[in-house]
Amino acid sequence: MTLLEVDGIDVSYGDLQVLWDASMAIEKSDSVVTLVGPNGAGKTTLLRTLSGLLEPSAGTIEILGSDISTRRAEEIVDLGFVHVPEERNLFDEMTVAENLRMGSYKHRDEFEETHAEVVEMFPVLEERREQKAGTLSGGEQQMLAIGRGLMAQPNILALDEPSGALAPQLAERVFEKIEEISTDVTVLLVEQHVDRALELADRAYLLENGRIAAEGTGSELLQSDHVVEAYLRG
Numbered sequence: 001m002t003l004l005e006v007d008g009i010d011v012s013y014g015d016l017q018v019l020w021d022a023s024m025a026i027e028k029s030d031s032v033v034t035l036v037g038p039n040g041a042g043k044t045t046l047l048r049t050l051s052g053l054l055e056p057s058a059g060t061i062e063i064l065g066s067d068i069s070t071r072r073a074e075e076i077v078d079l080g081f082v083h084v085p086e087e088r089n090l091f092d093e094m095t096v097a098e099n100l101r102m103g104s105y106k107h108r109d110e111f112e113e114t115h116a117e118v119v120e121m122f123p124v125l126e127e128r129r130e131q132k133a134g135t136l137s138g139g140e141q142q143m144l145a146i147g148r149g150l151m152a153q154p155n156i157l158a159l160d161e162p163s164g165a166l167a168p169q170l171a172e173r174v175f176e177k178i179e180e181i182s183t184d185v186t187v188l189l190v191e192q193h194v195d196r197a198l199e200l201a202d203r204a205y206l207l208e209n210g211r212i213a214a215e216g217t218g219s220e221l222l223q224s225d226h227v228v229e230a231y232l233r234g
């Protein structure tokens with residue numbers, strides 16, 4: 001079953017076109033789909049478009065067979081696409097527990113069950129449940145942002161640079177958690193750590209200058225001369 005299908009989208013900010021004829025697909029059988037590429041390639045723009053925050057000027061996007069190119073962000077969450085942005089967007093003045101509750105606003109009746117699963121995966125969120133989100137460490141905030149995303153019971157959890165700004169050891173813990181999450185939920189992972197992200201990926205896309213420059217399995221891209229030359233050497 002195809003969870004997400006993007007076909008030939010163009011996306012612009014005013015007169016500045018950022019994505020050109022971009023296509024990608026995510027199947028239910030995929031655990032991790034990775035989107036890599038250099039700074040400014042358009043990765044975040046693609047995620048924002050999938051989330052309904054930007055509208056493509058050409059092409060189509062379908063989630064579970066339903067065209068979402070003109071849908072509102074809220075409707076896209078209802079279809080199961082949940083985006084954890086790079087800036088995390090936590091409610092800093094609210095506690096960890098309150099932030100998690102906000103994540104489950106559509107599924108209140110299943111709150112207890114989902115909450116139990118999320119804190120089992122991230123025990124620190126239970127230990128810190130009464131602490132204000134703004135006072136957590138960077139790594140803890142990232143766990144909370146991911147945990148809050150999971151509270152919405154996604155089919156696809158899109159994570160934008162989850163290891164960004166974290167020390168290497170913490171970044172590695174985040175990758176381990178992503179691997180764990182991906183046994184239940186398909187993860188769309190945007191990452192600067194190209195080697196680690198491709199290792200995790202069933203399917204991967206390389207975005208360069210707003211165009212899909214390569215696609216394949218994670219191991220195919222890891223072995224591609226172009227990827228090795230441009231992103232993995234040195």
Ligand SMILES: Nc1ncnc2c1ncn2[C@@H]1O[C@H](COP(=O)(O)OP(=O)(O)OP(=O)(O)O)[C@@H](O)[C@H]1O
Pocket residue numbers: 013016018037038039040041042043044045046
């Ligand atoms: N709100 C905006 N208005 C105008 N231009 C924008 C806006 N947001 C992003 N851009 C431009 O769009 C291009 C793609 O940016 P985007 O953030 O999607 O890239 P990225 O691949 O996610 O980069 P990074 O890895 O640095 O986060 C860049 O040239 C950027 O300057």
